[in-house]
Amino acid sequence: MQKVLSKIAEVTSDPYAYVAGLKDRTGKRIIGCFPMYVPEEIVHAADLIPVVIWRGNESVTWGHAHVPAYDCGIVRSFVDDAVRGKLGFMDGMVFHVRQCLQVGEFPLIIERNVKPAYMKILYLPPIYPGDGVRSFLLDDLQSFKTSLEDFTGKKISDDDLKRSIDIYNENRSLLERVYEIRRERPGILKAREVMQIVWSSMLMPKEDHNELLEELIKGMEKKTVESKGDRVKVIPVGCLCQTLQFDILDMIEDMGMVIPDDDLYIGSRYFANKANINGNPIEALADRYLTKIPLCPTKGVWDIHWGDEAIKQMKANNAKGIISIRVKYCPPHTCYYPDFKSKMMEESVPEVMIEMEHEIMSLEGVKTRLQSFAETLGGV
Amino acid sequence: MGVEYKINRLAATNDMRPMVDRHWAELRAAKERGEKVAWASGPSFVFPYAMGMKCHFMAGYAAYCGGIGAADELMKLAEASGELPETCSYHRLHMGMVEAVKKEIPIKKPEAILPLPDLLVAGRYCTEQSHYSESFYRRMGIRVSPLELPFIFEKEDRPRLREFVYRQIKENVIPNLEEVCGKPFDYDRLSEIISVLKKAATIRNECWEFFKTKPVYWTLWDYAVSMAPVIYMMGDPESVPFYEKLLKELRERKEKGIPAMAPDGEKYRIYWDGWIPWAFLGKFMRKFTPNGAVCLCGRYPWEMFPHPELLDTEHPLETVADWMYGEKGLAKNMAPKESVEFIGGLIEEYSIDGLVMFSSKSCRMWNLSQMDVVDALDKRYGIPGVVIEADMIDPAMISDSQIDIRLQALFETIDGRRRR
Numbered sequence: 001m002q003k004v005l006s007k008i009a010e011v012t013s014d015p016y017a018y019v020a021g022l023k024d025r026t027g028k029r030i031i032g033c034f035p036m037y038v039p040e041e042i043v044h045a046a047d048l049i050p051v052v053i054w055r056g057n058e059s060v061t062w063g064h065a066h067v068p069a070y071d072c073g074i075v076r077s078f079v080d081d082a083v084r085g086k087l088g089f090m091d092g093m094v095f096h097v098r099q100c101l102q103v104g105e106f107p108l109i110i111e112r113n114v115k116p117a118y119m120k121i122l123y124l125p126p127i128y129p130g131d132g133v134r135s136f137l138l139d140d141l142q143s144f145k146t147s148l149e150d151f152t153g154k155k156i157s158d159d160d161l162k163r164s165i166d167i168y169n170e171n172r173s174l175l176e177r178v179y180e181i182r183r184e185r186p187g188i189l190k191a192r193e194v195m196q197i198v199w200s201s202m203l204m205p206k207e208d209h210n211e212l213l214e215e216l217i218k219g220m221e222k223k224t225v226e227s228k229g230d231r232v233k234v235i236p237v238g239c240l241c242q243t244l245q246f247d248i249l250d251m252i253e254d255m256g257m258v259i260p261d262d263d264l265y266i267g268s269r270y271f272a273n274k275a276n277i278n279g280n281p282i283e284a285l286a287d288r289y290l291t292k293i294p295l296c297p298t299k300g301v302w303d304i305h306w307g308d309e310a311i312k313q314m315k316a317n318n319a320k321g322i323i324s325i326r327v328k329y330c331p332p333h334t335c336y337y338p339d340f341k342s343k344m345m346e347e348s349v350p351e352v353m354i355e356m357e358h359e360i361m362s363l364e365g366v367k368t369r370l371q372s373f374a375e376t377l378g379g380v
Numbered sequence: 381m382g383v384e385y386k387i388n389r390l391a392a393t394n395d396m397r398p399m400v401d402r403h404w405a406e407l408r409a410a411k412e413r414g415e416k417v418a419w420a421s422g423p424s425f426v427f428p429y430a431m432g433m434k435c436h437f438m439a440g441y442a443a444y445c446g447g448i449g450a451a452d453e454l455m456k457l458a459e460a461s462g463e464l465p466e467t468c469s470y471h472r473l474h475m476g477m478v479e480a481v482k483k484e485i486p487i488k489k490p491e492a493i494l495p496l497p498d499l500l501v502a503g504r505y506c507t508e509q510s511h512y513s514e515s516f517y518r519r520m521g522i523r524v525s526p527l528e529l530p531f532i533f534e535k536e537d538r539p540r541l542r543e544f545v546y547r548q549i550k551e552n553v554i555p556n557l558e559e560v561c562g563k564p565f566d567y568d569r570l571s572e573i574i575s576v577l578k579k580a581a582t583i584r585n586e587c588w589e590f591f592k593t594k595p596v597y598w599t600l601w602d603y604a605v606s607m608a609p610v611i612y613m614m615g616d617p618e619s620v621p622f623y624e625k626l627l628k629e630l631r632e633r634k635e636k637g638i639p640a641m642a643p644d645g646e647k648y649r650i651y652w653d654g655w656i657p658w659a660f661l662g663k664f665m666r667k668f669t670p671n672g673a674v675c676l677c678g679r680y681p682w683e684m685f686p687h688p689e690l691l692d693t694e695h696p697l698e699t700v701a702d703w704m705y706g707e708k709g710l711a712k713n714m715a716p717k718e719s720v721e722f723i724g725g726l727i728e729e730y731s732i733d734g735l736v737m738f739s740s741k742s743c744r745m746w747n748l749s750q751m752d753v754v755d756a757l758d759k760r761y762g763i764p765g766v767v768i769e770a771d772m773i774d775p776a777m778i779s780d781s782q783i784d785i786r787l788q789a790l791f792e793t794i795d796g797r798r799r800r
Contacts, residue, residue, distance in 0.1 A: 066751050068769065070466070070741050098530055100507050101744040107533050108716035108749040112756060121533045123541070126510060128526040132547035139540055298507065302514040302524060328466070331744075335471060335511035338462040339518045 001219025004212050005193055008200045015203050019051050020089040022205070029091035029117075034078070034103060035202075035241040036265055036298070037124055038094045039141065039285045041275065044206065045156045045164040046148040048092070052202035055242040056081045059359050066109050072329040073358025074242040075102045082114050092118030092151065094144070098125065099298045100332055118151045120144060126300025127290055137286045145282065161281035171206045172271040174213035178220065179261060179268060183317060185225040186233060186260040191249035194259075199243060199266050231256055232377045233319035237263040237310050238333055240298070244325055244356060251367055252323065255374040260317045263310055264325065269294050297332035306336060307343025314349065320377045321350035323370075328357045350376055385672045386642045387665065388633075390602050392626040397605075399622065403613055404444055404491065410434035411495040416561055419494075421513070422503020422529050425612055426700055427553050430570035431561045435501075436494055437612035438509065442470045442773055446658030450489035451773040457485065468508040469742045469774040471515075478516065499560045501553060502526045505714070506745040525556035529704065531714040538712065542705030549697060570696040573615030578693070581610050581685035583623040588683060590630040591676045592730055595645025597633045600675035601665050602640070604656045610684055640674060647672030648794055649731055651723060651765075653679055653753075654738035654746035659773040667783060671791050675736065677726050679713050680746050686710075716749035720756045727761050733794050735765030736787070741777040764793040 011018045023030050031043045032053045043050035056077040063080025081087050093116050097104045107121055123140050125133050145156055178197060182188055189197075197216070201209045234257045236244075243266050252259060262268055273291045275284040292299070295306045310322055322344065326333050337353065344351040352373040354366055410417050410433075418428035421438040428435040445451040451469075454476030459465055461479045463472050480487050481496060502513035502524050516522045527548050532538050554565045590597040606626060609619030632638075639645040650668070652675040657664055668675060685691065687708050692699045704711040713722040726732060735757060737750040754765035766786040771777035 066749070068739055068741075068747065068767075070769075071744070097533055098507070098528070101748070104531065104533070104715065104744075104748045108720070108756075109752050111717065112752055121537070123530050123533075123537070125528050125530075125544070126504065126526070128528060128548070128552065130548060130551040132544060132551050133528070135547070136540070136544040143540075297511070300504070300510045300514065300526060300528075302517040305518060331468065331508055332511065334464050334467050335508060335515065337464060338475075339515055341462055342519075 001216060001223060004216040004219065005189075005196075007212060008193075008196050011200045011203055012196045014057075015054055016086055016089075019203060022049060023089050026205070030089055031092040031094060031118065032087065032090040033094045034096060034106070035074070036099065036269075036296070037096055037289055038122060039144070039289070041161065041164040041168050041281075041285060042141065042145050042148060042156070043094070044167070045160040046152050047154065048148070048152065049205055051090075053078055053093070054199070054202070055358060056086070066113070067105055070329050071102050071105065072241070072327050073356070074327075075105060077358050079105065079109055082110060085114065087114070090116055092116050092120070094120045094122060096122045096124050098123050100330070102329075102331075118147075120147050124289060126298075127292055128300055134286060134290065137289065138282060141282050141285055158281055162277050165275045165277050165281055165284060167206045167210065169274040169277065170210050171201055171213070172274050174210055174217065175201065175271040177217050178213065181217070181220045183260050185223075186258045187231070188220055188223060188225045191236075191253060191259045191262075192246040194262070195243065195246065195249065195264070195266055198270050202266070202270065231258040232321070232374065233258055233260050233317055234321045234323050234377070235259070235261055235263060235310065235314045235317060235319045236267075236323045236325055239264045239266070239325040239327060239356065240296070240330055240333055241265055242327060247363060248325070248354065248356065248366060251363070251370055255370050257370075257374055257377070260319060261313060263294060263313055269296070297336040305339070305343055307340045307347070310340070311343070311347055311349055321352070321373065323373070324351060324353040326353055326355050328355050383643065383647075383672060385647070385669055387599065387601070387669055388638055388640055388642050390598055390626070390629055392622070392629045393602050393606050395622055395625065396608065399613065399616070399618055400444060400447075400608055403608070403616075404494075407434045407436060407494060408491070416499075417495050417497045418499045418501055419497040420501040420503065421509040422505050422527065423700070423704065424501040424503035424527050424553065426570065426573060426614055427549070427557055428499070428501060429573055429615055430566050430696075431557050431563070432566070432569065433498075433557075433561065435612075436497070438470055438474070438512070440608060440612035441494070442473055443608075443656070443658040445473055445489075445492050446660075446773040448489050448491065449659075450487065450492035451659050452775055453487055453489070454480065454492060455774060457487070465776065466742065468506075468512075469740075469771050469777070471508050471512045473773060474512055475515070478519070482520075496520065497522060499556060500524045501556075503529050505529045505531070506743065508743065523556070523560065525553050527553055529711070532705070532712040533715045533717065535712065535718070538705060538707070538709070541711070542701055542709070545705055546698065546701040549701065567696055570700075571693040574691050574696050574699055575693045576615045576617060576619060577610060577685070578688050578691040580619040580623050581688035581691070583620065583627055584610060585683060585686070585688060587623065587627050587630055590634065593634065594649075594731060595639035595641065596649065596674055596676060597630050597638070597640050599640045600652050600656075600678065601661055604658075604661060607684070641669070641672060646674040648674070648733045648791060650675045651677055651726060651730070651732045651735045652738065653723070653735065653750065655680060655740055655743065655772045657738065657770060657772055659775070660770075660778065663778075663780075667787055671787070673787075673791065676732070677730050679719060679722065684710070714745075716753055720753055723753065723757060724760060727757065727763055732763060734790050735763060736790065737765060737767040739767050739769050740771050741769055742771050742774060762797065764790060764797065766790045
């Protein structure tokens with residue numbers, strides 16, 4: 001188990017070196033998919049390696065000449081990485097430009113400065129009523145598939161796509177199992193390790209990751225954990241598109257709280273819902289995208305309340321509180337947050353919001369908030 | 381001694397304020413008269429109008445509140461109720477207004493209070509336009525009719541985006557309106573609106589010729605305060621005489637040799653990119669005018685209907701879809717790549733000396749890749765540009781010194797290049 005965790009930590013501690021090495025090792029081309037909803041299965045079926053684009057590990061420098069300081073961390077960091085040539089190993093990039101306005105920054109900047117051999121824009125629509133939405137989505141996915149076929153010169157058959165979906169579904173099942181064990185034995189993994197496990201799934205070929213997860217699960221199933229019954233359980237929610245600073249996760253645990261589950265993008269959201277492999281595979285991917293839960297504020301869903309969903313998750317885990325992680329300058333989360341907060345207050349659910357930025361932020365301030373939250377919950 | 385520049389104001393634009401006031405007064409009184417009310421974002425207001433509803437327009441309301449000095453108070457109310465200060469200022473403005481309605485909080489400008497709508501027609505150019513309507517649904521159960529309106533990032537995507545938008549109008553917007561109003565959609569009324577619009581836009585476009593002249597005879601600030609009749613007052617019969625009067629005055633100015641910028645015309649002809657700073661028009665005028673700089677044209681607040689001849693009253697729904705998504709539709713200029721071509725055309729057509737890119741800190745809709753757009757245009761046309769960071773209505777997001785320094789740098793760069 002420790003060997004697997006070390007391998008995962010190695011991948012995520014330097015994703016640049018890992019992905020560049022992956023390309024050298026496999027001879028396959030790398031396609032960067034901007035989070036959160038590019039269907040990686042289609043890229044995989046084209047015999048390319050999809051990796052989910054990540055928030056970088058350095059402060060923004062050259063990127064300031066391209067994007068304003070009031071864009072979110074991953075947008076600024078990705079542009080910075082790209083224009084500094086740190087992503088030269090990516091042969092292609094895919095952007096879902098209707099997820100939020102800021103993703104619309106990329107096409108011109110990337111095209112002018114560091115255009116990869118392949119670039120595709122997806123319009124994946126919000127989940128609005130009417131058949132036109134699904135029809136347009138299918139058309140968008142088909143256009144994605146065709147563009148990849150043109151790039152590789154190889155047709156993607158339904159069987160290719162189903163095989164890829166199967167591998168991805170397997171990865172989702174294995175990640176679910178990891179989460180299930182954590183729910184049963186909170187504390188079996190540190191929260192940062194869980195985030196690294198999911199993040200590594202976004203970086204590694206799914207076949208390789210599945211092997212690692214199988215080994216990890218075997219180890220987890222054998223491992224006994226000292227009861228954390230006296231520790232207060234909390235559920236972190238949000239942090240769309242990007243990794244959270246691991247220090248914050250450590251801090252939550254150091255405060256005596258334990259995380260049995262999460263509602264984070266680099267967490268349970270990434271692997272939620274499988275695509276159906278029976279029938280038309282493009283339709284299966286469309287239907288997966290059109291699934292409203294886990295609720296995402298980028299998808300235009302208003303008949304389900306994110307707050308209700310978070311409370312359900314909290315109760316299912318016997319947790320006592322919710323920690324909202326809001327990325328600074330993330331409009332979808334920022335616009336939703338007041339309603340989320342109101343719901344928490346209506347339902348008397350303890351909740352605290354931590355705002356995270358790409359660059360170093362005041363961890364002391366975060367610590368104070370978490371400490372008082374932990375005390376409120378009676379966990380220290 | 382330097383030239384003392386000042387703006388010669390147009391008289392015709394004085395007619396605008398009473399027209400705008402009437403529009404909002406009628407909307408305020410609609411519920412008392414038993415009329416249905418809609419709120420709209422994007423260009424979707426035209427559909428409620430066709431049904432005889434009174435309709436608000438998200439950006440128009442923000443402009444109105446900015447103009448009457450109500451915006452700051454409403455945004456503060458929103459923040460007091462939990463909205464976060466980095467949220468879109470239009471979003472906060474609306475949340476503040478609804479907060480005032482719900483809790484019956486008196487405000488200094490009661491004319492900013494609108495009746496809550498029977499339907500929200502949520503055109504989603506920018507994702508925030510969706511967030512605000514979703515929030516109204518969650519808070520008050522107000523019915524929402526959404527309409528996804530993507531920018532066109534690649535030319536070849538236009539036909540399928542046009543089809544998608546058209547289909548949503550047919551499948552979603554119209555049935556929702558029919559249900560709320562309890563009657564079939566009024567295609568004839570939509571045709572009438574487009575007919576009035578066509579006349580108004582045609583006359584208004586003639587006014588555009590007076591932006592191309594040297595000296596220029598009107599300015600972006602005149603333009604800003606006179607745009608409502610072809611936008612959210614679309615179809616108002618008064619729009620035609622209004623633009624006729626404006627055109628007449630511009631012709632007279634030309635005949636008499638009265639330029640927009642006294643005493644002898646402008647020194648710098650400036651392209652303006654992005655939103656209009658509705659609450660700060662005077663402030664921005666005072667930054668440009670003493671330097672002899674006139675803002676002439678832009679993307680968002682520009683012609684809106686560059687090809688009124690394409691407005692087809694026989695096919696009203698198609699014509700609305702084509703306005704944005706037809707071959708000459710406006711949605712393509714919203715994405716940065718096409719905007720480089722579009723702005724390049726304006727630079728040549730309007731003899732532009734420099735670019736000012738208004739970057740809104742709370743709304744990124746027109747900000748996308750602005751720095752690269754400036755760089756691309758500078759390399760292609762040798763025209764310098766600056767990005768200024770501000771907001772349409774939020775005074776907390778305006779730093780005068782930052783704007784002044786950047787504008788000064790722009791004027792000096794233009795001077796430097798002229799000396800070469």
